[in-house]
Amino acid sequence: MSISKTWLLCGRTSALVEAEVHAEIGERQLHDWSAAWRPAHVAAIERLRRTTPGNSSHVLEEHPADWKSKAASIEGWLAKTSFSLMCQDMTQGMMIVDSASRRARLPSQHNKESIYIDYIEAAPWNRRVPGNPQRRFQGVGRTLLGQAILLSKDEGFEGRIGLHSVPGAERFYESCGMTRLGHDPKTLNLCYFEMTAQQANQFISE
Amino acid sequence: MSKRTMTLNLTDAEMKAVEDLCNRKDLSKTAVIRQALRLYQTVELRLERGDKFYFENESTHDKAEVMMLS
Numbered sequence: 002m003s004i005s006k007t008w009l010l011c012g013r014t015s016a017l018v019e020a021e022v023h024a025e026i027g028e029r030q031l032h033d034w035s036a037a038w039r040p041a042h043v044a045a046i047e048r049l050r051r052t053t054p055g056n057s058s059h060v061l062e063e064h065p066a067d068w069k070s071k072a073a074s075i076e077g078w079l080a081k082t083s084f085s086l087m088c089q090d091m092t093q094g095m096m097i098v099d100s101a102s103r104r105a106r107l108p109s110q111h112n113k114e115s116i117y118i119d120y121i122e123a124a125p126w127n128r129r130v131p132g133n134p135q136r137r138f139q140g141v142g143r144t145l146l147g148q149a150i151l152l153s154k155d156e157g158f159e160g161r162i163g164l165h166s167v168p169g170a171e172r173f174y175e176s177c178g179m180t181r182l183g184h185d186p187k188t189l190n191l192c193y194f195e196m197t198a199q200q201a202n203q204f205i206s207e
Numbered sequence: 208m209s210k211r212t213m214t215l216n217l218t219d220a221e222m223k224a225v226e227d228l229c230n231r232k233d234l235s236k237t238a239v240i241r242q243a244l245r246l247y248q249t250v251e252l253r254l255e256r257g258d259k260f261y262f263e264n265e266s267t268h269d270k271a272e273v274m275m276l277s
Binding site for chain 1: 232233234235238241242244245246248249252
C-alpha cells in the first residue's frame with residue numbers, strides 16, 4: 002500500500018499541516034468513518050435543519066455514503082482504486098475511482114480512457130456548508146482530485162478524469178477548472194464534470 | 208505497488224489487435240492489456256452479482272444483451 006506526503010491548510014490557524022494520502026480504504030479509515038464521520042454528519046444535518054430549513058440543495062447530504070459497504074464491494078476489483086487522506090491521526094477524506102468502465106465525453110477527448118471518480122467525500126467537519134463556519138482542514142477535495150489526476154497520468158490517460166457531482170459541490174468542481182457537461186438523466190440527473198489533460202496539468206501546477 | 212513481468216504468446220492477428228488498440232487509444236501495449244484485464248474482471252464480477260451485460264445504441268436506444276455462456 003503506497004503512502005504519499007501532502008499538506009492541508011488548518012482552518013483555525015491557516016498553517017500548513019502535514020498529511021498523507023493512502024492508496025487504500027482499510028480498517029482504520031472505516032473505523033474513523035463509523036466512529037467519527039457518522040456522528041459528525043448527524044450533528045451537521047441537525048444544524049443545517051435549524052439554520053436553513055427547507056434547503057433542498059443539501060437533500061443528498063441527508064443520505065451519506067456507506068463507506069463500509071463501498072469498500073467491501075470493491076475488494077479485489079482491479080478497475081477500482083481507493084484512496085484515503087489522513088491528517089492528525091484521523092481520516093479527513095476518502096475516494097473510490099474506476100479506471101476501466103467509463104470513457105471521456107468531451108468532444109476533444111471523446112471515448113478516451115479516463116479515471117472516473119465513483120465516490121469522493123471529505124469528513125463532515127471539513128465541508129463548506131451552512132452551520133459549519135470554520136472547516137477543520139481545507140484542501141481535502143483538491144488533494145483527492147489531485148490523486149485521481151496522478152493515477153490517470155500513471156495509467157497513461159494523461160490526467161483525464163470525470164465525475165458526477167452532488168448538487169452542493171458543483172461550484173467546487175468548476176473552481177477546480179473542470180468542464181461542466183450538464184445534467185445526466187442516466188445518473189440521478191447529477192451534473193457531469195470532466196477534466197482534460199491540459200486542465201489537469203493546470204490544476205496540478207497551481 | 209510491486210509489478211511482475213510475464214511473456215504473452217499472441218497470434219499475429221491478436222498482436223495486430225493490440226497494436227491497433229494502442230494507436231486508437233494512445234496507450235502503451237501494457238496499458239491496453241491491463242485495461243483489457245480490468246474490463247474482463249469487471250464483466251465477470253458483475254455477472255456473478257446477477258447483473259446482465261448489454262450494449263445500447265445511443266441513437267435508437269435499442270438494447271442487445273451480450274450472452275455470456277456459463
